[in-house]
Amino acid sequence: MNSFETYKKRLLAYGSTPDEVIINNTKDTINKSFDSSLFSESIPINGELTDVIINQGKTSEDKTLLFRPDYESHKGAIAEINDSPFLITEFDTNRLYPIAKAKLCNSSISLTSSDRKIPSGKINEITGKPIMITVPGEKLEVPCVFERTTSIIGSELAINIPEGQAHVTIPFLKHEKLRKGLFLSFYGEEFRVDDIDYSKVYGDTGTIRLIAKKKVGGDSE
Structure with missing residues (x-):
């Protein structure tokens, strides 16, 4: 087996098609970023601990939540951030970069x-x-x-x-x-x-x- 065939075989170990290989490699990179990020943390969302990176919104009452690839949630879920409930008002179902907008439940x-x-x-x-x-x-x-x-x-x-x-x-x-x-x-x-x-x-x-x-x-x- 020549070097190209060996390289191709290693690549296809991440998927059955070139596109699938790219997607899986991207997911792997994102997951490694979560593992090494100082800003990654686990918070309860509808009672289930979930890995997120929390970005500040326009005010302290608004948050943007970044999730690991393939994470699934929905509008209306409740995220607990610093012991305060936040209502997820938007959720992007992008499999590579799931993202949500959340607003503080002030009452x-x-x-x-x-x-x-x-x-x-x-x-x-x-x-x-x-x-x-x-x-x-x-x-x-x-x-x-x-x-x-x-x-x-x-x-x-x-x-x-x-x-x-x-x-x-x-x-x-x-x-x-x-x-x-x-x-x-x-x-x-x-x-x-x-x-x-x-x-x-x-x-x-x-x-x-x-x-x-x-x-x-x-x-x-």
Whole structure:
């Protein structure tokens, strides 16, 4: 076997085609960069430790996350950075250079499910029917991004949301209490959910935006 054939054989050990060899070599280089980088760290994303390189955004509330090749995530995932939750609002599925944009969750909303009636295991001696007991509904704390201003797509400019209104962005979830008319409290002020935007939900992932208006006299829960 001549030297060219030996070289070719070594190359094809990284893939079955020249293009595949290039891609796999690139992935190998990126992974080695992660291994040697002083800026690489492991953080929980949806509870699973993940290798990332974190770049600062325009403000301390904005982060860009760089991942190892082939990493898969989605909009709406929660990343824990320095013990603070960040909501992933964008995710590029590029297999070589996966990248995400994340925003600090500066508040949270509480959703409590309805109480349930369940059998106690005892029988009413008079009626002969099972005695039911009440189980309190479960309380769910959902991290969110509360905003009174919003960015213009494709621009670094921010515009004020109409007076008395706020946008609340949360990870996608299904909950019986998540509906129009829901009352929420932020920083000592009461808001009522006026509309719900599901345009950034894809299947069972993504983000939901609640359009909330400041509570006024006469509003009731």
